[in-house]
Amino acid sequence: MSSKRERESERRRQEKFEQRIADKEQSRHGARRRNAVVAVLVAAVAVVGVVVATALSGTGGDEVAADPATAFAEDPTAGTAAPQDPATGGAEPAPTQDPASQDADNPCPPGPGPVQPVQVDEQPPPAEGPVTMTITTTCGDVVVELDGDAAPQAVGSTVGLARAGFYDGTPCHRLTTSGIFVLQCGDPTATGTGGPGYRYGPVENAPADDVYPAGTIAMARAGNDPQSMGSQFFIVYEDSVIPSDGAGGYTVMGQVVEGLDIVQQVAEGGLAPDGVAPARSIGIVSIDVEESA
Template sequence: MKILLAVALMAVLGGGTAQASPESDVTRGPCGYEVTPDEPAARPVPLPPDPRHTPDHGYPEVLLATNLGPVPLVLDRAQAPCTVQSFLHLVRKKFYDDTTCHRMTAYPTLKVLQCGDPSNTGEGGPGYKYKDELPTDLAPVPNDPTGLRRIYPRGTLAMANAGPATNGSQFFLVTSDSVLRPNYTVFGRISPAGLATLDKIAAGGIAPNPDSQVDGRPALTTDIGRAKRTG
């Protein structure tokens, strides 16, 4: 699955068994996680649970233990309940363990690290997709003639996607205030300790590649050894 992160930039990324209908392969709860037969899972994982009431209160904590330092995350159920439910499911199923963050951008207005694809290609996902839970409180870009772009602040945790309602497993970590249309679900924030790790990765720059000096793999290879819930 090729994940689109930025308009007019490059392609980006993207308990028990779920209650899925054999006919539709869509869970019956309000999140409606849907199997993507044309885009099979990069690593086998069942559909997330989809209870009638999606938990929408609380701030679960997840630690991404990387080879370059810890990246603690604080999720926000109220902001994006279906996204948090899916992310915790993938953490619980070890989907993110032993994976590599495959993309970093260093555009003047877009600075993010993208992770969440076990295939390490930018094309992989969990074999399912689900709806958007788009932010409504992001600050507009001053003097933007379109009036459409918003500021994703430093420390934002958001989902990458390939268009409307195509969320999967790939996510991005905003290392500096970035400008995007509000088309990407925000579901948490990065702790100060995580930002310190990300600053080190960003300082290493982009690995040399023939296509771009501001978009590619991080020069400092960033491996997630384990993702685990800590709170």
């Protein structure tokens, strides 16, 4: 009898032990499920937080403005935090050669891509009187007459940079073809943000009526910042109205007297696939400066 009772008692203890094991396993499984749910919820909240923070801060996109009527932060058609682009934009560097540059009517060989700029940190002195610059491009010579009396800072800076070789081998990285008609050059990086180690202002010799006739050569700058001019300039190839902003208009240095047809032929090719650079690539080989006595 005692043996039977002992076996029965052992059986009940075994059952209880197994039940406790099962209960613990079920408890651990429930905890794992709860932890997984909490982790998913935490991750979801984190993602929502990032999205909201991005929306409120305005980040997550290109900081460079791209409105062709805002400023020429050295880009004659849009404002940008970087001082150089009359139509600003955070453009990608212009390709050294695009298939579109090989169209039958293209007068130009493939133009240059971004280059390492010559370092110029000190602003050259103001200019006086008329200055003639022959801009030798990959498509031919463009000759401009600059007025050092009307825009002494801009002309002096541009002449000084040209003599230092700053512009040599640089691409003309931006073309605008709607409303404002300009070809922008002078940024060795081809991004719309490059320039020398200095900036200057204020705006000089801007037209009161915001009209920039074909052949005008003017300085690009950042939107609403009159102290943001550097090396970038633009050539107007068709009469354009470029609205002033909080900084005023754009510093007109002078006029193209020969070779405007070259710029117009480049413009006829339209835009490259990036929507910023000219499809018919053009760049500056060198600039020769001749100041009148």
